[in-house]
Every structure is written in structure tokens, then in C-alpha cells.
Amino acid sequence: MTDILVLVEHEDGTPKKVSNQILTAAKQIGDGSVAAAIFGAGAAAAADKVGEFGATTAYVWEGAEADEYATEPKVAALVAAIEASGADAVLYAADPFVTDVVARCAVRTGSGVVADAVDLELDGDRIVASKAIFGGDMNSMCQVTGDGAQFIGVKPNSFQAESAGGGAAEVVELSVDLPESATRAKITDVVEAAASGRPEMTEAAIIVSGGRGLGEEEGFELIGELADALGGAVGASRAATDAGWIAHSHQIGQTGKTVSPQLYLANGISGAIQHRAGMQTAQTIAVINKDAEAPIFSIADIGIVGDLYKVIPPLVEEINKRKG
Amino acid sequence: MRIICPVKRVPDTAAEKKVNDDLTVDRDSVEAILNANDEWSIEEAMRLKESRDDVEIVALCMGPESAQQTVRKALSYGLDAAIQVTDSAIEGSDATATARVLAAALADEEWDLIIMGNQSSDARSMLVPAMLAEYLDVPALTYAKRLAVGDDGSVEADRETAGGHETVTTQLPAVVSVVEAINEPRYPSFKGIMAAKKKPLDTRDLAAIGLSPEEAGHAGSSTTVLEATPKPPKEAGDKVEDDGTGQVGAKALVDFLVEKKFI
Numbered sequence: 346m347t348d349i350l351v352l353v354e355h356e357d358g359t360p361k362k363v364s365n366q367i368l369t370a371a372k373q374i375g376d377g378s379v380a381a382a383i384f385g386a387g388a389a390a391a392a393d394k395v396g397e398f399g400a401t402t403a404y405v406w407e408g409a410e411a412d413e414y415a416t417e418p419k420v421a422a423l424v425a426a427i428e429a430s431g432a433d434a435v436l437y438a439a440d441p442f443v444t445d446v447v448a449r450c451a452v453r454t455g456s457g458v459v460a461d462a463v464d465l466e467l468d469g470d471r472i473v474a475s476k477a478i479f480g481g482d483m484n485s486m487c488q489v490t491g492d493g494a495q496f497i498g499v500k501p502n503s504f505q506a507e508s509a510g511g512g513a514a515e516v517v518e519l520s521v522d523l524p525e526s527a528t529r530a531k532i533t534d535v536v537e538a539a540a541s542g543r544p545e546m547t548e549a550a551i552i553v554s555g556g557r558g559l560g561e562e563e564g565f566e567l568i569g570e571l572a573d574a575l576g577g578a579v580g581a582s583r584a585a586t587d588a589g590w591i592a593h594s595h596q597i598g599q600t601g602k603t604v605s606p607q608l609y610l611a612n613g614i615s616g617a618i619q620h621r622a623g624m625q626t627a628q629t630i631a632v633i634n635k636d637a638e639a640p641i642f643s644i645a646d647i648g649i650v651g652d653l654y655k656v657i658p659p660l661v662e663e664i665n666k667r668k669g
Numbered sequence: 670m671r672i673i674c675p676v677k678r679v680p681d682t683a684a685e686k687k688v689n690d691d692l693t694v695d696r697d698s699v700e701a702i703l704n705a706n707d708e709w710s711i712e713e714a715m716r717l718k719e720s721r722d723d724v725e726i727v728a729l730c731m732g733p734e735s736a737q738q739t740v741r742k743a744l745s746y747g748l749d750a751a752i753q754v755t756d757s758a759i760e761g762s763d764a765t766a767t768a769r770v771l772a773a774a775l776a777d778e779e780w781d782l783i784i785m786g787n788q789s790s791d792a793r794s795m796l797v798p799a800m801l802a803e804y805l806d807v808p809a810l811t812y813a814k815r816l817a818v819g820d821d822g823s824v825e826a827d828r829e830t831a832g833g834h835e836t837v838t839t840q841l842p843a844v845v846s847v848v849e850a851i852n853e854p855r856y857p858s859f860k861g862i863m864a865a866k867k868k869p870l871d872t873r874d875l876a877a878i879g880l881s882p883e884e885a886g887h888a889g890s891s892t893t894v895l896e897a898t899p900k901p902p903k904e905a906g907d908k909v910e911d912d913g914t915g916q917v918g919a920k921a922l923v924d925f926l927v928e929k930k931f932i
Contacts, residue, residue, distance in 0.1 A: 481900065650911060
């Protein structure tokens with residue numbers, strides 16, 4: 346029996362899409378119980394919604410410290426949730442700040458972490474995680490060894506969230522013993538980007554990205570229109586972020602983020618190996634580029650050789666028309 | 670103030686990788702370079718050194734003997750000294766074992782601040798900075814796109830979020846990991862490259878840092894690779910030449926997106 350605990354992320358009490366996906370994954374592969382661990386303001390409200398995706402118990406901690414200090418209060422809470430649930434494995438969405446929590450927790454509990462899994466299966470009491478390594482050049486199967494809970498990070502969109510038809514999860518309020526050290530790093534300010542209404546890039550099922558071929562910052566307005574028509578996020582190559590056309594947080598590639606959306610639509614991106622290292626695990630790749638020799642065409646499921654400034658406007662119009 | 674910059678020797682992303690029988694990458698077969706993200710941490714440390722007169726920067730590298738090239742490269746940016754942990758038993762270390770070795774190497778060192786890249790271009794797990802902080806029992810300010818160190822020993826960082834940031838403040842000692850947005854790394858000068866050859870490099874094996882072979886490498890790792898296989902190369906799909914008006918290209922792409930059910 347492998348009992349799985351899913352570290353659920355939420356925004357003001359609404360679980361993130363990726364957390365619903367991971368609960369679904371836990372339900373599909375597990376042969377034991379599925380529980381949720383939810384921390385911070387709104388955790389109790391989020392707990393009401395995890396039963397639908399298969400969690401039968403929700404371990405909740407609403408301590409204000411979770412939102413006032415970086416990482417460490419949540420580490421203490423996750424340790425408490427693992428103890429209370431007796432979980433054999435912890436699944437989490439492979440996102441930077443969550444990765445920090447899990448990294449510290451694994452060291453504290455003497456266990457290990459496999460990050461960025463795209464598929465999971467159970468082998469006895471061990472989860473075997475499939476993941477891309479070396480920028481998508483190779484595939485590997487990895488598992489956590491040792492006695493503690495296995496920590497496995499799951500990439501967004503690797504699983505489809507499916508309603509498990511469960512009722513409300515039983516809520517267990519955790520009592521978390523915070524060591525003094527947990528409140529060493531205080532969050533003094535939070536600056537949100539202006540709401541774009543678009544999905545977060547690392548979570549988006551569709552990413553429309555732009556590169557050097559845009560030629561100027563204004564090109565990202567066009568990229569944004571295409572992203573909005575498709576309900577996707579906006580990404581960029583390093584050339585575009587280096588040029589200052591868009592914030593660094595949108596950069597995809599070796600030194601930026603790794604994404605694996607269902608659809609990656611690259612515009613004016615030549616496809617240097619450093620960029621491909623961040624996106625070639627996308628399920629479907631479409632390309633618009635003037636340069637017929639651009640290396641990115643070699644990994645594209647469809648490539649349009651043309652001027653993106655000419656192709657995108659009728660493309661957006663047609664997409665909007667078809668959506669009706 | 671003594672700053673430690675952990676640096677990693679990584680295979681060049683552009684190089685083809687071969688896998689050994691024990692499922693580690695054959696690092697001798699590929700060109701190895703200084704992890705790109707470590708250039709930002711080195712640059713940030715150098716800026717601190719140039720802004721005050723009490724800063725010493727020490728590179729810390731875990732890796733095979735051949736990683737000495739990487740250490741010298743790091744020193745060429747203007748760092749003062751380096752520690753290299755090298756031992757046949759460290760091969761195959763996962764993130765946990767890596768963090769344990771780095772922490773053990775610092776156990777008898779005086780240090781105030783550790784600045785490192787947010788990830789390595791080969792493993793990309795982003796786990797090591799927080800794990801190292803946990804082993805050392807200090808706070809970690811990760812994914813920093815701005816870093817400020819006060820004379821009172823305070824550290825403030827803007828941690829990158831999707832499009833925005835959160836500002837976090839703590840006291841030294843601390844671990845900071847940095848993202849690309851934090852600075853524009855310099856190139857080593859000729860003088861720096863020459864000086865790097867003579868800078869002190871302290872090479873230590875596991876015994877010297879108080880670890881047994883079972884605490885590093887495959888034996889000391891909490892994860893294992895069961896299988897590693899090259900991905901078959903992807904077949905390129907249709908390539909459609911637009912007619913210059915955008916209409917042909919747009920139509921082909923819309924048809925494709927409809928067929929694949931994205932619209």
C-alpha cells in the first residue's frame with residue numbers, strides 16, 4: 346500500500362489547476378489513500394474542493410507565518426502533515442518556491458526528491474517517475490530510495506485533471522510546532538505583475554512565444570493577441586529578454602524556465618540548442634519563421650515559412666472566427 | 670565578509686551526451702564548461718567585493734579532478750581563492766548528496782554569505798540551494814533578481830515570481846540563489862585569467878571534510894536512476910511556404926490547430 350500526500354497550492358482558497366492534475370495522478374497510480382496538504386490563508390476553503398479530485402483527507406494549516414515568512418514555516422507544516430498522514434509519498438507541482446519547501450523537507454526527513462516527472466507508475470511501494478533529462482535529449486526513469494516519504498515533483502499538464510466524484514474531504518487541522526528558525530526570512534513586500542488575464546507560463550497548456558525575429562518590443566503585442574486567441578501564455582527566447590522587450594521571467598531555455606505545454610507556438614525563434622533545452626518536451630510544436638533554414642523547423646510538427654507580422658494577424662482573425 | 674560561490678562543471682548543453690553503464694553521463698566524452706548560471710552569482714559577489722573593502726570570495730566546487738579548469742575559470746573573474754572537493758566516491762551524487770558534500774566542506778570554514786546560481790544546466794532540479802541551506806541551518810533567499818547586503822548584516826532579496834517579485838529580508842549567514850535578471854556578467858580580463866593560475870586552490874577529499882564514502886556519490890544519494898535512454902530524434906512535420914500575404918501560412922496553421930483540437 347502506498348499512501349500519497351499531495352502538496353496542494355491555492356490562490357486565496359482556490360486550488361491551482363496543477364494541484365487538481367496531481368491529485369488526479371495520485372488517484373490513478375496509487376493503491377492506497379490520497380490526501381492533500383494545504384497551507385496558508387484560505388487553506389480551509391481550498392480543502393473543500395480537493396475531494397472532487399480524489400483526496401479523502403485534507404491536512405490544513407492556516408498559520409499566518411505561512412504567508413509572512415519564506416519557505417521554512419511551510420517546511421515545518423509539511424513535516425507535520427507527513428507525520429499526521431503517515432504518507433509513503435509526497436507529490437508536488439514542480440514550481441520554484443514549492444521546490445524550496447520540498448528540498449528542505451527532504452533533507453529534514455532524510456529522504457530524497459525526484460523533480461520534474463512527466464509520468465508516474467507504482468512498482469511495489471515505490472513510485473517510478475519518468476522524466477526528461479539533459480534538455481530533453483534523453484528520457485530517464487528514477488525513484489527515491491531509503492525509508493522516508495518519497496518526494497516526487499510533477500510537471501504541470503503531465504496529467505489531465507479528472508473529477509473523481511468524491512465527496513468533501515475530511516479536514517484535519519494540523520498543529521505545527523514552529524521552531525524559532527522558521528521565521529528567519531521575512532517577506533516584507535509582494536509586487537504582483539499587472540494582471541494579464543493569461544495563465545501562468547509554467548502552468549499553461551498553450552504557450553505562444555517570441556524571439557529575436559520580432560525585431561522590436563511592439564512585436565509582443567501581436568504575440569499577446571495570438572496567445573489570448575488561443576487562451577495561452579506568452580513566452581520568450583533569451584534574445585527577446587536580453588533585448589528588454591519582455592520581462593526575464595518569461596524566458597524559456599537553458600538559463601530560463603523549462604516548459605512542456607500541450608502546444609508550443611514559436612514565432613521568430615531560430616531554435617538554438619539552448620532554447621530547445623527549455624521547450625522541446627512540448628507535446629506539439631508549431632513554428633512561424635521567415636528563415637526556412639532555422640533549426641527549430643527540425644522539431645516542429647508544423648512549420649510556416651513566412652513573415653510573422655503578415656501571418657499572425659489573419660491567424661488571430663481566423664482563430665477568433667472559428668471559435669465563433 | 671567572506672562569500673562562498675559554489676560552482677559546477679557541467680557538460681555543454683550543445684554537446685551530445687553518452688551514458689555510462691552505471692547510468693551516469695560520460696563526462697569525459699563531452700566538452701565541459703562552467704555552469705552558465707554560476708556566472709551571475711560570481712558577478713554579484715564581485716559587485717559586493719567592489720562596493721566595500723572587507724570582502725573575500727571563495728569558489729567551492731565539487732567534482733572530478735578535471736573540474737579544476739572550471740575552478741580556475743571561476744577564479745579568473747577576480748575571486749580570491751577556491752576549495753575543490755574531489756574524490757572518486759562522489760561520482761553519481763544526487764542533489765541531496767551534493768548539498769551534503771558542499772555543507773561538509775564548509776563546516777570548518779568561516780563564511781557569511783553563499784551566493785549560487787539557481788540551477789545547473791545539466792540537472793536543472795533547483796533543489797541544491799535550499800538543501801544546502803537546510804544542511805547548514807541557515808535561511809535561503811532563492812531566485813533573487815536583486816540582492817542588497819547591509820552593513821548591519823541584513824540581507825534583502827527580490828525573489829522572482831511570475832512577472833513580479835516578493836521582497837524577503839533576513840540576517841547573515843544566509844544562502845542566496847540568483848536568476849539571470851540580477852546582472853550582466855563581465856568577461857574575465859587577461860590579467861584575471863593569468864592571476865587565476867596562481868590563486869590558492871585547496872583540494873580536499875571526502876575524508877578531509879569529514880564524510881565517509883557512503884555519505885556521497887551513489888551510496889549517499891536518496892534517489893536512483895533505473896533507466897536512461899536517448900530520445901529518438903523527432904520527425905519534422907509539414908513545412909508550408911507562405912505566399913507573402915500571410916494568408917497561406919495562417920490558413921495552414923489554423924487547419925493544423927483545428928485538426929489537433931487546439932481550437
